[in-house]
Amino acid sequence: MKVLISAEQIETRIDALAREIAQVYQGQPVTIVGVLTGCIVFVADLIRRLDLPVRIALIHASSYRGDATSPGQLTISAESLPDVKGRHLLLIDDILDTAQTLSKLVAYLQSLQPASLRVAVLLRKIGRQQIPLEPDFCGFEIPDAFVVGYGLDFNDEYRHLPYIGVLPQHVPKG
Numbered sequence: 001m002k003v004l005i006s007a008e009q010i011e012t013r014i015d016a017l018a019r020e021i022a023q024v025y026q027g028q029p030v031t032i033v034g035v036l037t038g039c040i041v042f043v044a045d046l047i048r049r050l051d052l053p054v055r056i057a058l059i060h061a062s063s064y065r066g067d068a069t070s071p072g073q074l075t076i077s078a079e080s081l082p083d084v085k086g087r088h089l090l091l092i093d094d095i096l097d098t099a100q101t102l103s104k105l106v107a108y109l110q111s112l113q114p115a116s117l118r119v120a121v122l123l124r125k126i127g128r129q130q131i132p133l134e135p136d137f138c139g140f141e142i143p144d145a146f147v148v149g150y151g152l153d154f155n156d157e158y159r160h161l162p163y164i165g166v167l168p169q170h171v172p173k174g
């Protein structure tokens with residue numbers, strides 16, 4: 001496994017991100033809306049560093065399974081989402097790839113009339129976005145490779161790794 005971003009790099013960046021986010025919200029209560037399952041490690045680490053009143057909500061969005069990154073029909077499951085009308089929402093996902101997933105989630109959450117909606121991603125793949133979506137907070141920009149670890153999976157494996165890695169068969173050539 002090639003390590004792309006080490007556990008130490010992630011820790012340092014999340015400290016900085018938490019400060020950026022707290023600075024923007026200026027003490028206002030925030031509802032974190034985490035996108036399952038990839039967000040779990042990122043959300044868990046970020047919220048413990050956030051100096052803000054925080055609520056946690058989770059939403060499930062699935063567009064594909066396994067080893068493909070081409071988006072299919074997106075299914076949003078939001079049964080466990082609390083009432084978010086009038087609240088400041090921070091939508092958190094593990095990775096911004098084509099932006100199909102986040103753009104649909106943003107549209108869905110906007111329809112619930114929050115007071116505000118911002119987006120935070122741990123990773124953003126360079127040169128892959130098909131829909132213009134500027135995340136308000138981004139941990140790292142990465143090359144176009146299939147990454148795992150720190151919540152990200154390949155066939156539901158590797159989510160527990162403390163670093164972001166690239167599987168040998170997915171290391172870009174050149």
Ligand code: XMP
Binds near residue numbers: 093
């Ligand atoms: P889109 O293309 O909608 O994709 O921006 C976002 C979702 O696709 C998954 N994804 C990945 N998962 N390694 C993964 O483990 C990757 O390199 C990767 N690229 C995209 C992920 O679920 C993300 O929320």
